[in-house]
Amino acid sequence: MTTLLIFVIVLFVAIALWQMVKIFDLAQVGGPSSQVADDKDNRINGYLMIGFLIFIYAITILSFYYLGDLPLIGNSASEHGPGIDNLMVISMVVIFIVQIVTQFLLHYFAFKYKGEKGRKALFYADNNTLEAIWTIIPVIVLAGLIIYGLFTWNDIMNVTAATDDEDPMVIELYAQQFNWKARYSGEDNVLGQANVRLIDLDRANILGLDEADPYAQDDVIVTELHLPKGRPILFKMRSQDVLHSAYMPHFRAQMNCVPGMVTQFAFTPMVTTAEMRQNPDMQDKVKNINEIRLENKEDIEARGQDLVYEFDYLLLCNKICGKSHYNMQMKIIVEEQEEFDAWMAEQTKFAASLN
Amino acid sequence: MGATAEAHLHDDHEVHHHKETFVTKYIFSQDHKMIAKQYLITGVLVMGIIGIFMSLMIRMQIAWPEQPNVLFETFLGKWAPGGVMDADIYLALVTIHGTLMVFFVLTAGLSGTFSNLLIPLQIGARDMASGFLNMISYWLFFISCVVMIASFFVEMGPAAAGWTIYPPLSALEMAQPGSGLGMTLWLVSMAIFIASSLLGSLNYIVTVINLRTKGMSMTRLPLTIWAFFVTAVIGVISFPVLLSAALLLIMDRSFGTSFFLSDIFIQGEVLHYQGGSPVLFEHLFWFLGHPEVYIVLLPALGITSEIIATNSRKPIFGYRAMVASILAIAFLSTIVWGHHMFISGMNPFLGSVFTFTTLLIAIPSAVKAFNYITTLWKGNLQMNPAMLFSIGLVSTFITGGLTGIILGDSALDINVHDTYFVVAHFHLVMGISALYGVFAGIYHWFPRMYGRMMNKNLGYLHFWVTAICAYGVFFPMHFIGMAGLPRRYYTNSNFPLFDDTTNTQAVITMFAIIGGTIQLVFLYNFIHSVFYGKKAEQNPWRSNTLEWTAPVEHIHGNWPGALPTVYRWSYDYSKPGHDEDFVPQNVPLKEGEEELQH
Ligand code: HEM
Ligand SMILES: [Cu+2]
Ligand SMILES: [Cu+2]
Numbered sequence: 005m006t007t008l009l010i011f012v013i014v015l016f017v018a019i020a021l022w023q024m025v026k027i028f029d030l031a032q033v034g035g036p037s038s039q040v041a042d043d044k045d046n047r048i049n050g051y052l053m054i055g056f057l058i059f060i061y062a063i064t065i066l067s068f069y070y071l072g073d074l075p076l077i078g079n080s081a082s083e084h085g086p087g088i089d090n091l092m093v094i095s096m097v098v099i100f101i102v103q104i105v106t107q108f109l110l111h112y113f114a115f116k117y118k119g120e121k122g123r124k125a126l127f128y129a130d131n132n133t134l135e136a137i138w139t140i141i142p143v144i145v146l147a148g149l150i151i152y153g154l155f156t157w158n159d160i161m162n163v164t165a166a167t168d169d170e171d172p173m174v175i176e177l178y179a180q181q182f183n184w185k186a187r188y189s190g191e192d193n194v195l196g197q198a199n200v201r202l203i204d205l206d207r208a209n210i211l212g213l214d215e216a217d218p219y220a221q222d223d224v225i226v227t228e229l230h231l232p233k234g235r236p237i238l239f240k241m242r243s244q245d246v247l248h249s250a251y252m253p254h255f256r257a258q259m260n261c262v263p264g265m266v267t268q269f270a271f272t273p274m275v276t277t278a279e280m281r282q283n284p285d286m287q288d289k290v291k292n293i294n295e296i297r298l299e300n301k302e303d304i305e306a307r308g309q310d311l312v313y314e315f316d317y318l319l320l321c322n323k324i325c326g327k328s329h330y331n332m333q334m335k336i337i338v339e340e341q342e343e344f345d346a347w348m349a350e351q352t353k354f355a356a357s358l359n
Numbered sequence: 360m361g362a363t364a365e366a367h368l369h370d371d372h373e374v375h376h377h378k379e380t381f382v383t384k385y386i387f388s389q390d391h392k393m394i395a396k397q398y399l400i401t402g403v404l405v406m407g408i409i410g411i412f413m414s415l416m417i418r419m420q421i422a423w424p425e426q427p428n429v430l431f432e433t434f435l436g437k438w439a440p441g442g443v444m445d446a447d448i449y450l451a452l453v454t455i456h457g458t459l460m461v462f463f464v465l466t467a468g469l470s471g472t473f474s475n476l477l478i479p480l481q482i483g484a485r486d487m488a489s490g491f492l493n494m495i496s497y498w499l500f501f502i503s504c505v506v507m508i509a510s511f512f513v514e515m516g517p518a519a520a521g522w523t524i525y526p527p528l529s530a531l532e533m534a535q536p537g538s539g540l541g542m543t544l545w546l547v548s549m550a551i552f553i554a555s556s557l558l559g560s561l562n563y564i565v566t567v568i569n570l571r572t573k574g575m576s577m578t579r580l581p582l583t584i585w586a587f588f589v590t591a592v593i594g595v596i597s598f599p600v601l602l603s604a605a606l607l608l609i610m611d612r613s614f615g616t617s618f619f620l621s622d623i624f625i626q627g628e629v630l631h632y633q634g635g636s637p638v639l640f641e642h643l644f645w646f647l648g649h650p651e652v653y654i655v656l657l658p659a660l661g662i663t664s665e666i667i668a669t670n671s672r673k674p675i676f677g678y679r680a681m682v683a684s685i686l687a688i689a690f691l692s693t694i695v696w697g698h699h700m701f702i703s704g705m706n707p708f709l710g711s712v713f714t715f716t717t718l719l720i721a722i723p724s725a726v727k728a729f730n731y732i733t734t735l736w737k738g739n740l741q742m743n744p745a746m747l748f749s750i751g752l753v754s755t756f757i758t759g760g761l762t763g764i765i766l767g768d769s770a771l772d773i774n775v776h777d778t779y780f781v782v783a784h785f786h787l788v789m790g791i792s793a794l795y796g797v798f799a800g801i802y803h804w805f806p807r808m809y810g811r812m813m814n815k816n817l818g819y820l821h822f823w824v825t826a827i828c829a830y831g832v833f834f835p836m837h838f839i840g841m842a843g844l845p846r847r848y849y850t851n852s853n854f855p856l857f858d859d860t861t862n863t864q865a866v867i868t869m870f871a872i873i874g875g876t877i878q879l880v881f882l883y884n885f886i887h888s889v890f891y892g893k894k895a896e897q898n899p900w901r902s903n904t905l906e907w908t909a910p911v912e913h914i915h916g917n918w919p920g921a922l923p924t925v926y927r928w929s930y931d932y933s934k935p936g937h938d939e940d941f942v943p944q945n946v947p948l949k950e951g952e953e954e955l956q957h
Contacts, residue, residue, distance in 0.1 A: 017876055039812035039893055040900065041743045045819070049742035052823060053750070059827060060754070063834050071863060075841030076774065092771055099761035106728065106757050113735040114750050118742060119672070124940055125933040126737035129674040129955055138729040139722060146718045149768060154711050156770035161707035181534070181625070200624035212624070241704075245625040246528040247637055249702070249777065253843030256774045260703050262637055263527055264621025267704035293858045300861075303852075313855035322777045322845040324521045325528060326535040327446045330848035 043121055050118030057111035061104075073292075079285055081317065081338065082255040083236075083272035087156045089256070095149060163238060163270040172236040172270060175229075177319070178211050179241070179248035179261040182328035184319060187211060188224040190353065196220020200244045200263075208359045212244075221355040224348065229319060229336045231273045232344035241267045251322035252336065254280075260323055273338045280338075281315050290315050379915075387498075389490030392913050394497050395476035396808060401501055402468025403797055404882070409508070410459040413452050415875045420444045422861075422868035424850035438516065446849040450519035451537050453847055457522030458507065458545070462552060465655040465793045467500050467559075470594075473658060473800050474563050474587040476808065480906035481581050483572025483923050485916040488565040492558050499555035506548035510541045518545035521847060523644055526619040526637050530611050533626045543612070546605050553602045560591035560598075567591075572905070574925035579944070581904050581929040582675060585682050586661025589689045590654050596693060597650040604643035611635070641703050645696035652789050653692045656756075657685060659796020660727060663749040665929075666803050667731055669902045670746035671738030672940045674930035674955075677730045684723035691720040701769045702776055710769040717767035724760050728753060739933070739940070743900065744818025748799035751826050752792045758830075759788025762837065777847075780840025783833045791829045798822075798881070805885075806899050810911045811892030817884040821877060828874025835863050901941045903929045908945055927954055 041049070077089050117125075163172075176187035176195055189195045196219040202212040213220045231237055241250055243261035250269070251258045259269040280286055293313050297304055304311055321332035339347070388394060416435075419428055427442030438448035475493065479486050487493045510517035519537030520529035524545065532539045567588045571580075580588075607618040611632075619640040620632035668675040675681060697705065697713030731753045740746065762784040765771050775781065798821075805813045839860045844851065851857045851864075898907040905925070909917050923945040931942040936952060948954060 014872060014876060017873065018879070039815050041741050041746075041815060045815065046740065046742045049747060049819065050740070056823075056826060060758075060830060063830055067835050067838055071835060071838035074838045074859065076843050077841070088770055088774060091768065092765070095765050095768065095771065099764055103758060103761055106732065107754060109732050110735070110750065110753055110757070113732060113738075114740060117671075117735060117738045117740050119739045123739050125672040125739040127674065127933050127935055128676065128737065129930065130677055130679070134729075134733065135677050135680045135726065139726055142722050142725040146721055146764070149764065150715060150718050153714060153768040153770050157707065157711060157714065157768075160770060160773070161710065200622050201629050203624050203629070205627065245623055246531070246534050247525050251777075251843075251845065253774060258702050258773050258776060262704045263623050264632075264634075264636060265638070265704060269702075289859065293855055296858050296861060297855065307852065309855070313858070318854065318856055320843075320845055323525075324450065324847045327450070329450070330446070330850055331853045333854060 041119070043119070046118040046120070050115045053111045053114040053118075057107060060107055060111075064103075073285070073289060076253055076256075079280075079283060080254065080256050081273055081275040081280060082257065083274050084156075084160045085256040085271075085274075087159065091149075091152055091156050094152070098145060098149070160271075161269075163268055170236045172238040173232070174238050174240065176211075176240045176242060177229075177250045177261065179243040179250065179321065179325075179332075181245050181326050182321070182332040183227070184229075184250075184321075184332065184334035185211060186226050186229045186334070188226070188348070188351075189219075190222030190224060192219055192222060194219040195240060196223050196354070198242070203244075206359065208357060211242075213354055215358070221353065223354040224351045225354060225357065226351060227334065229334055230344055230347050231336065231338045232341045233273055233276050233338055235341070236270060236272045238270045239268060241269070246325050247323045248321050248325050248332070249323035251320045252317070253320070254317050258322060276338045276340060277315075277317060277336075278339075280317070286315055387494055389486070389494045390913075390915055391475045391479050391487045391490070391493060392808070392917075394493050395472050397497050398468060398471030398475060398500070399801070399808075401504060402463055402471050403801075404885070406459050406463040406468060406504060408878075408882070410456055410464055411875050411878060413456040413459070415871060416444070417449070417452050417456060418868040418871040420449055420849070421851075422865040424852050444849075447519060447536055448516060449849040450521070450535070450847065451517045451541070454519050454521055454524075454537070454545075455507070455511070455517050458518075458549075460790060461522060461651065461655065462549070463504060463507070465790070465797070466594075466651070467552070467556065469655065469658050469793060469797050469800075470563075470587065470590060471497070471500065471559060472797075473583070473662060473804070474559070474591070476804060477583055477906060478563055478566050478587055479570070480807070480909060480917060481584050481904050481929075482567060482570060482575050483905050483918075483925065484566060484570035485918075485922070487562050488570060489562055492562050496555045496558040496562065499551050499558065503548045503552035503555060506544055506551065510544035510548070513540045513544065515539045515541060517541040523641075523648065524608070525644070526608060526611065526640050527623055530608060530620055531623070531625060531630075543609075546609055546612075550602060550605055553598045553605075556594055556598055560594040563587055563591040564595065572922045572925060575944075579925055579928045582664035582678070582681055582685075583658075583661040583904075585685055586657045586664070589685050590657045590661075593650045593657075593689050593692060594654050597647040597654075600643055601647035601651075604640060604647075607643075608640065638700070638703055638705060641700050642696070645699045646693075648699060649696040650689075650692045652785070653688055655789055655793045656796075657688070659752060659793040659799075660685075660756075662796045662800045662803075663731070663752050665902075665904065666745045666749045666799050667734050667753075668930050668932060669803075669900050669941075670741040670743055670749070671734050672741065672932045673734055673738040674932055675730070676733040676736075677726075678928070678930065680726055681730055684726045687723040688720060691716060691723070695720055695767075698767050698769075698772070701772045707769075714767060714769045718764065721760070721764055721767070724756075728757050728760070741900070743802065744813070744815055744822055745799045745803035745900075747819070747822040747826075748795045748802065751822065751829075752795040752799065754826075755787045755791045755795065755829060758834075759784055759786070759792065763788060774843070775840055777845055778840040779836050779844050779846055782846050783836035783840060786836075787829070787833050791833070798825075801885070803900065804906075805888065805892075806895030806911075807906055809889050809892070810895050810913075811888050812895050812899065813888040813892060814884050817880055821881045821884070824877040824880075825874055828870045828877070831870030832867050832874060835867055839863060898943075901939070903931060903941050903943045905944055908943060931955075 174189040178185040196217040197214040200212045241261040243263045248261040317336035319334040431439035432442035438445045515536040518541045610616040617632040617635040620635045623630040695717045698717040701710045925944045926947045933940045
């Protein structure tokens with residue numbers, strides 16, 4: 005139905021265009037110079053420049069008004085999240101101001117100095133002071149952003165310094181076309197040795213753990229990621245086939261999973277799933293999503309999904325990895341330590357999971 | 360080399376009296392003006408139309424996922440059973456769209472058309488240093504186009520690993536159907552393409568260095584030529600690295616080497632690969648990939664400099680600073696590639712270094728933007744369609760460049776990497792800006808190419824609708840990206856997290872459809888004007904550069920008599936002491952007139 009509608013619209017637009025083209029064509033009189041802009045063209049397009057400036061401002065305002073609650077800013081669920089969000093807000097404010105001012109100058113000058121016959125432009129070719137000014141100002145602003153940015157980056161990425169003294173819990177994120185597994189390191193908090201060459205599907209050794217490694221025996225392999233609130237987590241990422249990327253947007257966390265090497269990322273989850281569901285902003289967002297879902301009720305039920313959405317953290321794949329790249333997620337549940345312990349106690353240890 | 364070329368070209372006898380057949384004139388032409396037109400038609404028009412059409416199919420799928428669509432059914436055939444697009448072909452469309460646009464349209468199409476047309480004409484040369492290599496370069500490009508398009512007709516479909524073709528996805532046939540014959544064709548096509556690009560670039564470099572006419576010192580070169588020249592240099596430095604990456608990938612795919620692969624278990628079996636690293640491929644790819652984005656952008660900036668100065672009737676502001684920033688961008692562009700790899704697993708310390716260099720490159724970019732704006736100040740702006748597209752370029756270059764500051768900050772990139780935010784960024788700063796450069800160039804030099812004028816009113820219509828649609832498509836996309844929506848997702852309807860972006864996606868697609876359709880007006884204008892446009896005067900825009908001193912009729916060797924001699928830079932617009940508001944470069948200085956010390 006929608007498709008049909010689009011086609012009708014496109015058809016009408018095409019016909020309208022064709023008609024306009026013909027009119028323009030017929031209106032084309034005069035010699036060759038008639039195709040060079042004259043005073044009237046300059047005037048009309050000068051005004052259109054102002055119109056376009058207003059359009060740019062309008063689309064900016066409308067986007068902020070209608071889409072302003074989309075960006076993941078504020079409400080981060082990890083300890084380092086607010087640092088990123090702050091930097092984001094500062095950078096956005098800076099580029100927003102530059103955008104508003106430079107677009108104004110560009111379009112306003114285009115309007116103000118629209119050509120007129122007989123007027124002569126100012127012969128003005130150079131000014132070293134001006135050049136220096138607009139070299140130095142960006143240098144200063146960017147230097148500020150770089151320094152702030154690099155401190156933030158180092159805080160996040162320097163996993164050994166950040167987590168050594170805090171005794172992080174080590175979890176492996178394991179990617180394959182097209183799903184995720186998580187491997188907990190168990191009571192010893194050391195992941196058992198693993199390599200894809202050791203995978204033995206008959207014995208249900210799906211991640212290729214070294215069955216002889218004592219550290220591997222208490223490892224726990226699951227398909228839903230549970231994290232205790234407030235405990236630093238050190239993720240070790242592995243992939244068995246192609247590149248994937250473990251993207252946890254609510255935690256401001258992402259790291260590629262690379263076959264043949266182990267990558268890592270660390271963060272501390274600070275907000276439980278239950279708490280996030282109570283967050284007023286999140287409740288607005290979920291309400292909004294549910295309204296939209298209600299409008300598309302048939303589609304959604306045809307797909308066999310639940311109509312009503314309840315918020316959950318997700319881990320998404322964010323590196324093109326093949327056909328079902330779009331459908332490669334894992335649910336993340338952040339909970340209090342006791343809940344986490346209770347959940348963990350129910351899981352099967354690696355040694356016991358083998359056939 | 361330079362000397363013999365000169366001697367050959369100055370031989371008037373040879374230049375004017377040899378007969379040309381249809382084949383040597385239109386097909387295997389060695390004349391730079393004809394080769395420019397060949398590039399324009401193959402690279403910009405044909406490949407551009409295919410690329411835009413693919414993008415519209417991609418957008419329709421995103422906005423109305425998994426719904427039957429007549430277009431899909433018609434054009435995708437077995438890959439859209441019942442008109443519902445298949446997920447594999449979605450990725451193939453994304454891949455080939457990106458490849459066509461970045462390489463075929465905006466590298467070969469843009470440089471091929473305008474470097475070829477303008478380098479000899481603006482420096483006062485009779486042709487390229489080697490017309491023969493130039494011809495080979497075009498025909499290699501043509502073959503690479505054919506091979507790339509042919510990949511749509513193979514059983515398992517074309518390459519589908521994204522335009523960045525990261526292995527192992529691109530290396531293993533069992534990882535996705537597109538990584539079979541389709542990927543082989545992609546690699547072969549790109550290898551031929553790179554050969555073509557290198558031949559072209561070497562030719563541009565040699566021509567600019569050796570064949571400048573008397574008086575055309577480097578400091579009198581129009582900025583167009585500076586931009587084309589530096590672009591060619593960057594191309595020569597970086598394309599061979601992509602070629603080597605492609606060759607190594609071919610070896611991994613076909614000869615069992617392990618450059619990029621290690622420890623892989625796929626479809627129930629362990630592969631033999633051991634010791635390679637996909638991250639190595641990423642380094643090689645982006646060592647070309649980032650300079651590549653400037654290979655796309657710089658020629659567009661060069662074109663814009665020329666057009667803004669001419670139509671403002673003012674010298675380009677800060678000629679020296681413009682040249683310096685082109686050079687700075689060229690240098691810096693070779694040391695920032697790591698910003699595409701902040702979270703690839705490389706050492707975070709490297710991330711810091713690349714953040715530093717990346718934000719440095721924003722400085723020359725800012726200088727250029729301010730210089731364009733100042734050029735408009737107190738000008739006498741002639742609002743020709745080319746001028747509008749040039750102003751449009753400055754606008755989108757600013758909007759898109761600013762978000763580069765966010766992406767370049769490694770800490771911020773963690774959360775927006777590979778989301779729609781990146782898609783919005785590079786389409787504005789590179790895609791749309793460079794496309795505007797192409798359009799500006801076509802409107803401006805059409806009279807030089809075809810001896811006729813394009814219709815200005817259709818040009819206005821084309822510009823304003825395109826300009827609105829470009830912002831309509833890519834501005835809201837930033838917000839979707841900041842919501843965390845990953846790019847290259849076939850559909851977002853499998854889980855509800857992003858349901859609040861669906862309406863925006865539909866609006867974006869509407870803008871895209873309108874924006875794509877309006878290009879037909881341009882196409883009509885172009886084709887119609889080639890045959891029925893008003894006959895052009897010799898110098899319709901009253902421009903200073905040498906190409907407008909050559910006769911309207913194309914002749915082999917460009918100027919009927921001696922080559923013009925140059926006495927001044929190309930930006931003496933509205934110079935006090937002259938009656939006209941322009942003084943072509945071949946007009947000698949008046950007595951007592953000072954040449955500007957730039
Ligand atoms: C102001 C200067 C600029 C900065 C600081 C900047 C920064 C960045 C960064 C950091 C990325 C990687 C984002 C990610 O993948 O997460 C990126 C992507 C990209 N940029 Fe820029 N950029 C700038 C200007 C440009 C220009 C001038 C162009 C083109 C002419 C360009 C074209 C691209 C392209 C094509 C990509 C995406 C490639 C891909 O992942 O498919 N950028 N930019
Ligand atoms: Cu994926
Ligand atoms: Cu880059």
